Amino acid sequence: MVIDVKPRLAALRDSLAAKNLDGLLVASTDNRRYLSGFTARDELLTETCGWLLITRREAFLITDFRYQEWARQEAPHCEVKVYKDSLGAALAELLRAGGLRRLGFESAYLSVRNYQRLTEIAADARLEMEWLPQEGLVEELREVKSSEEVTAIRKALRLTEKVFTEVAAWLAPGLSERRAAWEIERRLREEGSEGVAFPPIVAAGPNSARPHHHPGEAVIRPGEPIIIDMGARLEGYCADMTRTLILGEPTPRFREIYTLVRQAQIRAEEGIKAGLNSVDADALAREVIVRAGHGEAFGHSLGHGVGLAVHEAPSLSPHKDRASTLKAGSIATVEPGVYLPGWGGVRLEDMVLIHPDGAEVLTELGFYEW
Numbered sequence: 001m002v003i004d005v006k007p008r009l010a011a012l013r014d015s016l017a018a019k020n021l022d023g024l025l026v027a028s029t030d031n032r033r034y035l036s037g038f039t040a041r042d043e044l045l046t047e048t049c050g051w052l053l054i055t056r057r058e059a060f061l062i063t064d065f066r067y068q069e070w071a072r073q074e075a076p077h078c079e080v081k082v083y084k085d086s087l088g089a090a091l092a093e094l095l096r097a098g099g100l101r102r103l104g105f106e107s108a109y110l111s112v113r114n115y116q117r118l119t120e121i122a123a124d125a126r127l128e129m130e131w132l133p134q135e136g137l138v139e140e141l142r143e144v145k146s147s148e149e150v151t152a153i154r155k156a157l158r159l160t161e162k163v164f165t166e167v168a169a170w171l172a173p174g175l176s177e178r179r180a181a182w183e184i185e186r187r188l189r190e191e192g193s194e195g196v197a198f199p200p201i202v203a204a205g206p207n208s209a210r211p212h213h214h215p216g217e218a219v220i221r222p223g224e225p226i227i228i229d230m231g232a233r234l235e236g237y238c239a240d241m242t243r244t245l246i247l248g249e250p251t252p253r254f255r256e257i258y259t260l261v262r263q264a265q266i267r268a269e270e271g272i273k274a275g276l277n278s279v280d281a282d283a284l285a286r287e288v289i290v291r292a293g294h295g296e297a298f299g300h301s302l303g304h305g306v307g308l309a310v311h312e313a314p315s316l317s318p319h320k321d322r323a324s325t326l327k328a329g330s331i332a333t334v335e336p337g338v339y340l341p342g343w344g345g346v347r348l349e350d351m352v353l354i355h356p357d358g359a360e361v362l363t364e365l366g367f368y369e370w
Ligand code: ZN
Pocket: 229, 230, 240, 241, 242, 349
């Protein structure tokens, strides 16, 4: 994928102007990639492959010896600054040279320790400046996808569906959840996925009542629900898909719960469109499940945005403090679920592309039909 970061930087600079900020310090791995093209990923909270400083006119990628070649190759629109002693000291120099007074930073990603170090270094250097916490400045830009981003996500979904189909045919009673999860991961990687979008979830029997179960030694048995939640990653972009299956003859209870969850999903997929409030989007599916008497068993949000991160804006949540208006061009999951402790659960997760007049279901894999 050819990524042009220039319009992204221009859009961010509009936001900086609107907030009267002289610059933004970017510590998030995904935001760094989005704005610079630099694909390195931070694996630990306490280590970084580099930070971006985006000012009204300039863009710097501050990194160390290990990443300098890589950064220069992938981030031609950033001036790569290689620090020797400390990232903080290198940043302070840039802040002084640029005369920056009002600096935004990503409060969700800059650790308390790093914040303390940076502000101390800036104070020691007698920089007269304000540190202004920001949330969602870049995430808001990432919410609406370009056609190249949509294409990458579609490809990641096709690969996800292919591997799911293969593994579903291979699954057999007696296999452990962990073995099945490894089979998913192995096939994803062998068929071209850049690792996994997230560690696959395989939850068998009563474990399927735990929405984010970690696969363990529990064994797959006929007649019990099995939740599989998985996603490939291609060109940096994630897929996210869940299907619930059962080996052998579906039990009457499985059919009942599965049909209910599918009806809730269809209701949401038919009703979601740009301009709708995200709380109302969640309610489309939730009302179906509440009416059937299982409201308490649907304890998570209806969905979330997907892109470079497997969970990003928008949030299709019942909580008003996370409410937003759905935007055309954003991609979100629609994943209602019903979880009954002791028995298990059913979750069905599609991805949709939101248009002005409706939602296009990107997931092509089908469902049980009785
Ligand atoms: Zn998922």
